[in-house]
Amino acid sequence: MRIAEARVERRLLRYHSPITTAHGTIADRWMVLLTLVDEDGNIGQGEAAPLAGFTPDTVEIAESALRRWAADQAGDGDPPASVTARAAVDSALLDLAARIAATSVHRLLAPESPDRLAVSALATGASVEAIAASAAAAVAAGHGTVKIKVGTHGMNGDLDRVSAVRSRIGPDVRLRLDANGAWGVPEALRHLDRLAEFDIEFLEEPVAGIENLAAVRNSSPVPIAVDESAPTVEDISRAVETGAADLVVLKPSAIGGPSEAARAAAIVRDAGMNVVVTSLLEGSVGIRAAAHLASAIGAVDPAPGLATASLLAVDVATPFLPVNGELLLG
Numbered sequence: 001m002r003i004a005e006a007r008v009e010r011r012l013l014r015y016h017s018p019i020t021t022a023h024g025t026i027a028d029r030w031m032v033l034l035t036l037v038d039e040d041g042n043i044g045q046g047e048a049a050p051l052a053g054f055t056p057d058t059v060e061i062a063e064s065a066l067r068r069w070a071a072d073q074a075g076d077g078d079p080p081a082s083v084t085a086r087a088a089v090d091s092a093l094l095d096l097a098a099r100i101a102a103t104s105v106h107r108l109l110a111p112e113s114p115d116r117l118a119v120s121a122l123a124t125g126a127s128v129e130a131i132a133a134s135a136a137a138a139v140a141a142g143h144g145t146v147k148i149k150v151g152t153h154g155m156n157g158d159l160d161r162v163s164a165v166r167s168r169i170g171p172d173v174r175l176r177l178d179a180n181g182a183w184g185v186p187e188a189l190r191h192l193d194r195l196a197e198f199d200i201e202f203l204e205e206p207v208a209g210i211e212n213l214a215a216v217r218n219s220s221p222v223p224i225a226v227d228e229s230a231p232t233v234e235d236i237s238r239a240v241e242t243g244a245a246d247l248v249v250l251k252p253s254a255i256g257g258p259s260e261a262a263r264a265a266a267i268v269r270d271a272g273m274n275v276v277v278t279s280l281l282e283g284s285v286g287i288r289a290a291a292h293l294a295s296a297i298g299a300v301d302p303a304p305g306l307a308t309a310s311l312l313a314v315d316v317a318t319p320f321l322p323v324n325g326e327l328l329l330g
């Protein structure tokens with residue numbers, strides 16, 4: 001593969017309504033789009049989408065890393081030091097390789113992998129009623145798994161939200177929660193005792209830090225997932241070894257790309273644990289790359305958290321939206 005052109009462009013993502021997590025509220029954000037063109041005109045794209053609380057780099061760092069990579073090494077040099085820039089390069093090279101091979105990325109990586117993925121929907125809303133309505137709409141649209149953020153409204157506010165969502169979606173839809181490290185260990189255990197009655201699939205990041213997660217997981221009535229407390233393959237290995245979680249959330253855009261995510265998934269599975277592939281709330285180029293990776297490694301259950309293009313009013317590409325709760329990969 002000879003790369004004839006590498007374009008680096010900063011682009012804006014804007015959400016339909018602001019997304020609030022324990023790390024803060026975002027209404028819009030900048031990302032960097034990498035477009036590679038080979039000598040025959042084949043195109044491959046990747047996205048660098050830094051997000052405070054989830055990646056160590058900023059959009060400025062990612063952009064300058066990609067510009068250096070594009071100028072100096074286009075295709076055969078060392079990957080950039082910035083983790084989100086690495087994700088963009090890895091995704092763009094895979095995308096380009098698939099185009100050249102006249103196949104899709106997931107088939108290039110694993111020929112028998114599924115071409116559709118049932119995905120979890122993130123329900124959002126500023127009030128209890130709004131979030132319950134968002135969850136109900138996701139189920140009506142065909143999703144069998146719904147996720148909501150907790151940890152930003154106090155224990156009673158969280159219980160109100162979880163209870164309202166559970167009663168609106170019924171007993172058969174899976175419900176997962178994400179506290180983004182909002183609680184301390186004793187508080188998390190008190191919350192979990194109350195939340196357990198709502199049949200929670202798993203709770204991501206009740207507390208921040210691998211040791212704290214291990215302490216919670218030891219006594220939790222609900223399965224615990226580690227996410228941003230284990231941002232690298234090394235951290236994930238340590239989380240697995242210390243029993244910090246029941247399962248590991250993998251964000252290809254935050255860990256350095258699909259290839260690094262696959263390496264992490266192998267470590268997690270070797271330890272007998274499961275992975276969930278999710279987005280970084282990035283644009284549809286990054287979401288698509290994550291979906292192809294999820295298919296290629298067979299990370300289909302629990303459902304990947306990749307329905308997030310629907311949250312975007314301004315996207316970087318044609319929105320990669322689920323159809324009847326499934327992403328169609330082609």
Ligand SMILES: [Mg+2]
Pocket residue numbers: 178180204205227228249
């Ligand atoms: Mg999470």
